Amino acid sequence: MCASSTLSWSHREVVMIHLMIDDKPIEITEGRSLLEACRENGIDIPTLCYHPALEPYGGCRLCMVELFQPPRKSRLVAACVYPCEEGLVVKTHSEMVLQSRRLTVELLLASAYNSPDIIALADQVGVGEVRFKLPEENNCILCGLCVRACKEITNISAISVIQRGMAKKVSTPFQVASSRCISCGTCVLICPTGAFKLSDVIGVRSDVPGEPPYLRRYYRVGSEIDLRPNFVQDVALLLGRKRDTE
Numbered sequence: 001m002c003a004s005s006t007l008s009w010s011h012r013e014v015v016m017i018h019l020m021i022d023d024k025p026i027e028i029t030e031g032r033s034l035l036e037a038c039r040e041n042g043i044d045i046p047t048l049c050y051h052p053a054l055e056p057y058g059g060c061r062l063c064m065v066e067l068f069q070p071p072r073k074s075r076l077v078a079a080c081v082y083p084c085e086e087g088l089v090v091k092t093h094s095e096m097v098l099q100s101r102r103l104t105v106e107l108l109l110a111s112a113y114n115s116p117d118i119i120a121l122a123d124q125v126g127v128g129e130v131r132f133k134l135p136e137e138n139n140c141i142l143c144g145l146c147v148r149a150c151k152e153i154t155n156i157s158a159i160s161v162i163q164r165g166m167a168k169k170v171s172t173p174f175q176v177a178s179s180r181c182i183s184c185g186t187c188v189l190i191c192p193t194g195a196f197k198l199s200d201v202i203g204v205r206s207d208v209p210g211e212p213p214y215l216r217r218y219y220r221v222g223s224e225i226d227l228r229p230n231f232v233q234d235v236a237l238l239l240g241r242k243r244d245t246e
Contacts, residue, residue: 019088026084034079034090035063043092045079046101046121048108048192049143054152056080060108060143062121064100066091076100101125112139115193140195146170146187156180159187170195 015030021038028037033056038045049060058081065079068089076096091097105118105127112118113130118141122128142161147170151157158181162171172178188196 017084017086019084019086019090021090022092028084030084032084034065034077034082034084034088037084038065038079038092045092046124047080048121048141049145050080051145051149051190054145054148057144057148060141061104062101062108064097064104066094066097098125102127106130108141111141112193112195115139115195117192117194138195139193140170141193142168142170143192145190145192146196149186149190154182154184154186156182156184158182 016027017030017032019026019028019037021034021041021043024041024043026037026041028040035045035047035050035056045065046062047060048062049057050063058078061078063079064076065082066074067077067082068074068091074091074096079092102125105122105125109118109122109127109130110132118139144161147159147161150159158178159170159172161168162173162175163169172181
């Protein structure tokens with residue numbers, strides 16, 4: 001394995017890291033994650049709590065990969081939060097990884113067994129039956145995307161994860177209507193399982209003096225941050241729906 005190299009660019013030194021992923025030599029700039037290295041080189045790793053517009057969280061554990069660093073035993077790490085290092089050897093589809101991924105998807109399916117995305121993911125990894133189900137289904141898998149987007153993208157922090165254990169859920173503080181929520185709908189569009197509905201945020205909206213109307217803010221968020229393809233069109237579609245049908 002060759003040593004780290006440096007490139008001169010705009011009067012700065014860019015350090016290049018060399019590693020092996022699935023027996024393929026990879027070169028990537030220092031400071032990038034294993035997930036970024038995989039995706040930039042066409043290696044598919046499923047994720048639910050990751051979004052490039054947000055700081056990585058490592059919550060869903062779907063992006064686990066097997067890391068080899070002799071003489072240590074191989075171990076599983078979350079690719080979205082693990083930085084690329086010189087000389088790493090990584091396997092993304094080893095038997096250890098696939099077993100971990102199947103168990104994780106089975107647990108997610110138990111929480112969101114009516115979510116089309118989770119069902120499709122279960123088919124992809126080979127999970128046919130769920131050995132357990134939670135008594136209450138709301139499709140929320142506590143990935144934290146909505147909470148982090150509300151904080152990091154809109155700088156509002158109107159929602160958070162509250163309570164503990166089996167009672168843990170996403171809600172406003174003290175579960176009352178939030179005076180900070182501007183009904184921008186970011187939480188609706190970034191949710192991977194459809195747990196949030198537009199009526200959830202329209203219903204708790206409170207006007208903030210001096211802030212732009214929520215429709216204008218909704219479009220502004222979509223134009224500045226690419227939450228997903230056709231974001232602005234999705235905004236128009238969602239706002240065009242009757243609120244009492246959501």
